[in-house]
């Protein structure tokens with residue numbers, strides 16, 4: 115049942131035994147795409163690779179952690195898993211729970227999750243509960259449910275999530291032959307930046323790589339608790355997957371940025387949306403807005419001279435663009451044209467003779 119997922123591939127680095135029944139959907143092994151056009155559009159001078167995590171089974175990186183969390187939940191003999199979610203954790207939990215034959219309960223902020231993510235939770239049969247509050251309110255309720263013996267929490271406070279997610283750093287090193295100089299990514303609950311830093315360190319300690327990247331984490335301006343240094347009670351941003359006011363892995367994220375001589379900074383919604391469109395137009399890579407925060411971070415860092423010449427830079431784009439088609443249609447700043455069914459009308463519409 116293990117298939118070719120991340121646990122099977124990196125089991126020597128993960129808390130599993132010979133007897134563990136692996137619950138997998140063949141997650142991981144996502145493309146690392148060299149992006150010449152985007153670098154050229156910025157002005158050149160460095161090497162950029164985009165780790166396209168939207169190509170995981172439920173279309174976000176959350177699957178890497180979920181295969182591990184659900185595998186351990188089954189090992190522990192629970193009946194149900196529960197999570198609070200801005201959408202992608204619940205989509206992933208719902209799918210892996212189906213695979214494992216577990217009940218899945220998801221608590222989401224009322225009216226705040228995208229259409230695609232809601233569709234995923236519902237089609238997989240998760241008990242989907244909208245809470246009149248924000249993500250942080252939903253997480254408080256989950257913590258309370260998690261005190262029961264028959265329910266396992268699969269939010270990023272579940273330590274196995276971090277373990278599974280660190281495999282993305284292994285894949286980057288395996289493919290590049292070593293760690294990059296800088297690693298950019300969006301930051302919400304800060305589990306992913308913690309995971310990458312853990313993974314890069316473990317790989318270097320195991321002699322599989324020789325260096326460590328600077329970790330460059332990006333929050334959205336309206337929900338940037340780490341940058342501002344205090345909890346944000348009503349976080350706001352178009353990038354719903356990082357609309358988090360009180361990150362679960364706050365301290366670990368700060369440690370990752372400090373130990374790596376990196377940074378945690380923020381970008382505005384306009385910068386995020388520009389990066390969202392720019393990545394789609396220059397490279398053909400379609401992501402959800404939160405995923406574009408790391409791209410916006412590259413644009414900002416480059417403009418400040420913060421990317422040394424000749425560096426190798428990796429950016430994780432965390433979720434697929436089809437998760438949120440509404441925002442994509444809005445942000446495309448273009449629309450379709452209706453014509454009569456004759457060739458002249460089509461040529462007129464595309465501006466060709």
Ligand SMILES: *Cc1c(COP(=O)(O)O)cnc(C)c1O
Nearest residue numbers: 202302303304305306355432433
């Ligand atoms: C969960 C998520 C994030 C944020 O990751 P954290 O580990 O919470 O920092 C960013 N983008 C997408 C698409 C996500 O699903």
